[in-house]
Amino acid sequence: MTDRLGTRQFELLAATLAATLATHLGHLPVWLWAPLAAIVPLRVWTRRRGAPAVSAWIRVPLTALLLLVVIVSFGNVFGREPGSVLGAGLLGLKLLETERARDARVALGFAAFVLMSALLFTQSLGFTLLVCAVLALLLATLAALQPAPLPTRAPLRAHFRLAAVLLGASLPLGAAAFVLVPRLGSPLWGSPGNDTAARTGLSERMTPGEFNELLFDDTPAFRVDFDAAVPPPQARYFRAIVLWEFDGATWSRERWRGARLAEDLDAQTPALDYRITLEPTDRPWLPTLDIPLAAPLNARLLADRVVVAETPVIQPREYRARSAIGYRLASSLDKASRARALALPEGFNPRARALAEGWRREGRDDQAVARAALELFHASFTYTLNPPLLGRNSVDDFLFDTRRGFCEHYASAFVFLMRAAGIPARVVTGYQGGWWNAASAYLLVRRSDAHAWAEIWLPGRGWVRFDPTAAVSPERIERGAAAASGAEGWSQTGWLRDLRNRLDVVNRLWTESVIGFNALRQKGMLTPFGVPEANPGDLMLVLSAILGVAMLFATLWAMRGTAAPADGDALEHAWKRLRRRAARAGFAARPEQGPLDWLRQVRAREPEAAAELAPLIEIYAELRYARAAPAPAEVDAFARRVRGYRPRRRAAKPA
Known part of the structure; x- marks a missing residue:
């Protein structure tokens, strides 16, 4: 071999x-x-x-x-x-x-x-x-x-x-x-496979305690460029999913798919225009600033003002949106929506039900009941990303026993209390906060900024956002989940986190310029050269011209000829090392001598030294002159033997 x-x-x-x-x-x-x-x-x-x-x-x-x-x-x-x-x-x-x-x-x-x-x-x-x-x-x-x-x-x-x-x-x-090269209309991996859970993202289901994996994920979720004014931190709520159904443990929207008229919206502040670059999530939800006025291209605005794409987001997606941060949503509530917003499973959380019913018996109106729940959270609850486990009656366990949790726990318990008091309520999940990059003027929202809050319906005001987490930990709204809980890792603290945020400018450029380079942008690429919409034939023609020029230069470079390297190849390098070591022992070879002539010269002076050199010289002569091209393994073996050669005898000095 x-x-x-x-x-x-x-x-x-x-x-x-x-x-x-x-x-x-x-x-x-x-x-x-x-x-x-x-x-x-x-x-x-x-x-x-x-x-x-x-x-x-x-x-x-x-x-x-x-x-x-x-x-x-x-x-x-x-x-x-x-x-x-x-x-x-x-x-x-x-x-x-x-x-x-x-x-x-x-x-x-x-x-x-x-x-x-x-x-x-x-x-x-x-x-x-x-x-x-x-x-x-x-x-x-x-x-x-x-x-x-x-x-x-x-x-x-x-x-x-x-x-x-x-x-x-x-x-x-x-x-x-x-x-x-013409871009494909869909990714190469759009074939069958269990790929839908490849990335971490918001889900249509929320069980208190399951968010913490997402809250520790500090990778970017999306970036926002505002056309004009930037909303203050307390208004940076990005709506993604509304959860209506509760089975005693999990909130979901699985059964809430019927076609309905969109909830009416009365914008009470000037509209904000912005552009979002969303990282892949493998899910169709498109976060938008609360509340979106219309759906972006190739997306739908659902009845509860949630934006959903026509296909899951499996590659970075850029979309424009318009929202109003001051609004009145759903001035009236139809019977079906009211029933769904009040539904609670039987046999769960009796103590929480009794607490909410007690507030009602005291004659409190809807807003007073909501304030009572927020005061309860503010008085004796703790924000943490490592809460204790909850049992079958999760809301009771949280309200009366553990009193420790993060946004999921507070939003779930608050909505349960509101429904138990007869107030229509629902859970909203999305993102809150973000880091404003002043140098490049965009908002960076990470997956760790995932958040859950509540909406309750009040007569004359419609759906109103209540964030019970803010009542417990205002720092969560200002600084983020990890900072509020004191669970910041080494990469999330001080100057290092600030450096990572600033370096995100490079990631943003990479995402928008390289990963976000799609078929639509490719079609308009030749517009400066007078081609309004480049078709595949135009693109391949330009590519062929570039390849032709490259091949021409490569051919000219190859034909110029190169001189043999002065140092020789690896075999010659090992041979020169052998000659140097022998020369230091007094057995130098003359420049014109071949290997066998040199061996005869050494043998005539020192037969014992020649016996040490003979195997190496003979191997070299065979590899160099008896082969068209020695195998690399044989050259390596020869080089190793040369490295191990240590002359035991030195040439006698002339008298």
Whole structure:
């Protein structure tokens, strides 16, 4: 097997495959990533000990088992999740059989495909740079597999230098292809698969205590550019979902899908125009400043003033909206809506019911009842992101026992109390707050700004927002959930959080310029050149012209000719090292001497020293003159022997 991989080549290949698989760790199931984490180091260890490739009698059943488990887990092999799981598993199994350079090149080609598929899950700037770093490692490994050793004194460094040159040279053509290749109408992963829960986001269901995972997620949710005035922090409520139904544990809107007339809206303040760039959520809800006046393009305004897109948001979406922060919503309430806004399940939370009914018996009107609930929260409740668990009567447990929670708990308990007192009420979820970037003039809203509040219907005023969380912790409205609870992590405190917020300008530019580059923007790209709407033919014509120019320059560069490197190849480098070490011991070779002439000269002076040198000189002569191109593994072995050569005898000084 003349093209067997050397130790360095194989371990570089293993490192490349491990780095490629690591880019998929965020979505690989434990039954796959755990074996993969063991396969790579175990294969490197066994090969160092001289073990051959794993037998096909083992590899083939493992491949069949992988395919079977993927089908059982996902129902098919199509789509992002099952496809990436299958690809990662096959890549790990490929390492088990890799022994020759041909196998390694096949593995690297497949690794490039698996690496690029990681971008189907996230295209953030940081992750894209990570993928580029792994791609550079992949190219360096490919360079290390070339039949002729690289002309350098430091082969590994030369491999990475060549990889950097190749990657840099490919960037202009890659950018041209990105801009000019016609965009697809829908993403590549729009095929069957269990992809709907790939990202964290607001849900149509809310169970008190389940929000905290979202509240600790400090990644951006969306960014807002206001055309004119910016609303103050206490008015930055972004409406996403209205929850009407309560089953004793969970609030939902699952049964609230009937077509109804939109609740009438009387705007009492000037309308605010703004633009939102929403990060992918895999859900159709489009947050808008409370209250939206109309739906953006390709979206619908539901009866309860919630905006929903026609399709789930699976890639960054930009939309314009108009809202009024001062308003009267639903001046009258129809019977069906009133019934739904008062419904409570029987047999749950008797103490909370009794408390609300007691307020009514005291003769309090609707607003007085609402104030009583807020005063109760303000007097003896604590805001925390780590609340105790609640039992079957969750509202009773919260109100009378634990008295600790975050926005979900307060909104749920408040709406329950209002309904128990005969006041129509509902839960609203969305986002509140955000960080204002004064330098770039936009509002950054993170997923940790997710919030839940309440709306109660009052005669003459319609639906009125009440935020019981603000009664407990005004800091939540001013500074955010983590700051209010004292649960800020090291990345969310002081100057570091401020630095992260300021650096978000780069992420915003990346999202809008690269990730948000869609078919519509591509069609208008050639407008400055007199093409009002570029069709695929125009784009491909421009791309062909750019490729033609690039190929012309590449051909001219290749034809210019290059002189042989002064340092020689890796074999010559090892040979020069051997001659230097021998010269320090007094056995210097003349420049015109060949290896065998030099050996005869040393043998004539010091036969014992010649016996040490003879095996190395003979190996070099065979590799250099008896082969068209020595195998990299043989060159590596020779170089290792030269590094271990230490002359035990020195030449006698002339008398």
